[in-house]
Amino acid sequence: MQKLTTWLWFENQAEEAARYYASVFRNAKMGEVVHAPGGGEPYTTEGQVLTAEFVIEGHHFFCLNGGPHPEAKPNDAVSFHILCADQAEVDEYWNKLAADGGREVQCGWVKDRYGFSWQIVPEILERVMAGPDREAAKRVTAAMMKMVKLDVAELEKAARG
Template sequence: MSKISPCLWFNGEAEEAANFYVSLLPGSKIETVQKNVIDGPSGKAGTVLLVEFTFAGQRFMALNGGDTRFEYTHAISFKIDCADQAEVDRLWDGLLAGGGQAVRCGWLKDRYGVSWQIVPTALPKYLGGPDRAGAQRAMQAMLGMVKLDIEGVRRAYEGS
């Protein structure tokens, strides 16, 4: 288990967000829910302070940090490697559910504003393949996509 885990700041939605994330991928679960023991900036006594959860094997902490709303940016994002287009499609749709926003090149923001990259594991094969002209075509194709399309990138790489 890693000694490092991301902490995501929420304003009252920590438990809701953690439950949302763990519903998306196997190997995910809520580990602990800690309640506030006193009234404070993060809420009244008895409300959720933090949720520790495992998302596809990676530990996270969701913290109800208080009244101040901090916005997430694309400077930090979470990349999910997807085995095939069906997994890309499922996770893309799942993370956009409830008010997420598609960005481009496989990036999106979920309904909490957290940035994600939904990336097929085949992508490096085309972007870094031995056919440099094919790799350039694949890159151009990818740059024109919102949700990544493995078949579209493959066709561009092969020039078909």
């Protein structure tokens, strides 16, 4: 059993969301769907989906049908980071997460149809930002700040100067 898991709150779309996320990622699958037993949950009835699990790259996520709760809305204080090998992978995740009600933001961020924030990041960005060449890091940062979806070729060009 995984010691640390991520839980996402939904009013009543837990299973739908879990199936969606499992379809977005290459190495992902649906996990267990748990139905409410009845007798105490304020926003569920007997048999209604209570939680739905999905697994991405071995990390377990749980979607909870917690009912309406104004403070349980997704916001930018928490985001999910997807490290991508190349532009094709950036494009793949960007297009999937921005589709069907998602929203492109800036600097490689996209909000999915449920309002959760994702950072779609090519490995060159992390490599240059953590590298010893601070001038290259400044140039890459300046280039990134002008982008919505990150462009690997432009980041590479900025890194070279």
